Amino acid sequence: LTGYITYDPGYKNTGATKSAITFLDGEEGILRHCGYSIEELADKASFLEVAYLLLHGELPTQAQLDAFEAAVQKYTVANQALLNIAQVIPTSTHPMSELSALVGLMEGQYSTDEKEDNILRLLAALPIFAAWNYKKSIGEGIVAPDQSLDYCSNFLKMMFAKPGEAYEVNSIVSKAMNKLLILHADHEQNCSTSTVRLIGSSHASLFSSISGGIMALFGPLHGGANQAVIEMLEEIKQAGGDTAKFIEMAKDKNSGFRLMGFGHRVYKNFDPRARIIKKAADDVLSALGVQDPILKIAQELEAAALSDEYFVARKLYPNVDFYSGIIYRALGIPTNMFTILFAIGRLPGWIAQHQEMMTNKEPIGRPRQIYVGATPRAFVDINKR
């Protein structure tokens, strides 16, 4: 995968990460990958096309895309040693913990010198690991990858086909999956991407770096929010749809309750991905004929929050996680696997950011601190304390 994004590595490490991959404008709600708007990419590209863009800095020609897809498909095979391990991981383990463990164990299966192969192996492996986890959770046998299908269709087949039975991929579902994965592909120096870069900066392997990124994404304040949003909307539904009560709770610091899917470290305007996903939620649910009462609750909650001074004053808007779970549910993805879908989408971004850092020979990460602790003092014997 030549053509990594490079820039003058001579800059002094000012603490801010310099990257040529993703541009965000939090005030204006702008997101671009290598200059292309997220709106155009989500509407016109395939997920592997965006993955190629993130890894190379340029959209692929048809020949380059065909070769890239074929290369990922070549590695879309089950690793028996890892399957044996996956099958003995207890189902009480959260899918994200299992995913992180299996990715970390890839290091024992492949040579870390095979840099380009390992990128392809990772892109191929995450949907396989996710499908293994799902099949195990429902007590069904696994379905082998189908290398004749595109990336999203193969993932859906591995997830939802019955072993040994024919399976017809619903094009509405695979298109929705494609769009959702693109919308999660990269997001500048978020918590999990910074984790991948920091681990990678110690020259731990790409597998170890991605394994760490998965665990960072697992947190409910980060990627885990998509699962927390659905749990919150279900709770509101159980409470009779009383959105006003939950808005008041979210404003009360002592309640310990936050409006999951709202607010962002950078966006102090609408998250552009949330706008796209909100529209897609309407389109996908109506195309599939799915009536999900929590969609209406989400819309009411959003309207109530966006007209409430507390949220407006703090510039708290829906983020990428607010509506994504509603679509995942309509696609048949279980709630505890939503964050795995986020990880599958974010993987090319993590890899591209890791490669950019390695290509530019960045020093080992060492976040600075401001010391605010005790001034120097002499040791006191224990019998005098």
Ligand code: SDX
């Ligand atoms: C992702 O960084 C990325 O790019 C991440 C991500 C990506 O693609 O990688 O975009 C993905 O992680 C999206 C965020 C998903 N998380 C959630 O939806 C969880 C709920 N959101 C919050 O926990 C919070 O908004 C954060 C963590 C997302 C952002 O936290 P900030 O910017 O540090 O906000 P803050 O904690 O400084 O809060 C500022 C004020 C506080 O009130 P005051 O102290 O000023 O009175 O806003 C309040 C907060 O209490 N606040 C909320 C709130 N989020 C912030 N109040 C109620 N509900 C919320 N969701």
